[in-house]
Amino acid sequence: MAKINLLPPDLGPNASVLKFLNLAKKIAVIIGSAFFVFGLLLIGYIVFLRIQIQASAKRSEGLKNSITALKSTEQSLYLLKERTGKIKELLAKETQEDSLAGSSSVLINHPGVTLTQVTASPGKINISAGSQKTGDLNSFFENILSDNNYQNIKLTSFMFNPKTGYIFGLELNLK
């Protein structure tokens, strides 16, 4: 059946207006559908993230309980790390070799030379000694000179008395 429009054509909408309205309708449908689909995806993603966070928090709680059960181990490990750090610092600070231990060969083996006093501090050793014979004195000095432990060897005093023989003082600086 034919469509009958009794209204005068002047009263009807313009063709371009109708075209524009049609286009607007199509855009509205497209935007609406895209919004619906995209919105669903976003909601899904949000739900997924929430579940993931909850699961992770639950697992963390379990781990916390296990760690609390090992509290004494944690304390010991923390103390151990703190102590070893400080010990390392202390050992680095006190690096100087003990001078007495480093001079044992000189102090023990000295035929004909009588030691009277030895004072040792880190890196330095002072020796006061005496000898009756020049030969013994020579071999004592040679023994010290051939020792590679010393950086500086200083003769601080040297005396001769016909009764007591040679009396001398030495200052040795360790390397």
Place this chain on the structure above:
Amino acid sequence: MTNIPFIIKIAVKPLLVLALLITLSLVGLSRAFYEIGSLREESAKTVKNENTLKSKLDILSASQVSVTTDANYAVSFLPGENPALLVLYQLRSSAVKNGLLLSNFKVGSEAKDAGGFMKVSVSFDLQGPLPQILDFVNSVKSIAPNVWIEKTELNFTGETLQATIDTTSYWSPFPTKIPPLTEPITSLDSGEKETLARVSSFSQPSFVSLTPGAPRENLNPFGE
């Protein structure tokens, strides 16, 4: 002019729907993206927290067996309080082992070192043969608690050789707080292991601990 109201009448509805849809999309999307951003941030935080706790638990489980003994070695070398008595015990033991007579033991006052350590000076006299005194001096380097020889004076003038030795021993108060549960922890690195191996080989003070006896009932309080 007569056409305008009719055009508006038929155009306003779809245009309004379109504008509403666009506004709703923009508002909804920005809200959803904001929510997703904060959730992702929270998720990253919880996952990081979980990983920290997991690695902490692994480290603690792995070191559970040896950590107490190792901590004892470290504490024995660097105690948390003045170690003068332990030093006396160790020096006396070493002197006896070397056949030396230890006397005139003096303990100085406590002082704070420039590096933050606490220190105490300890001096004493030793009598005996020179080789044994040198052995004693060598042995002091490997005892716990730590002892550092500052000065040694050997006097050969008397009948027996006398050595006057000044030493220093350090200690450092224990930490009073441990980090929070969620704070990460690391196992010992190679440098720390090396230090620990060195310290654990040192001679340790050994004590016999006596447990106090339980109170017992006195049946005759007026008797003996």
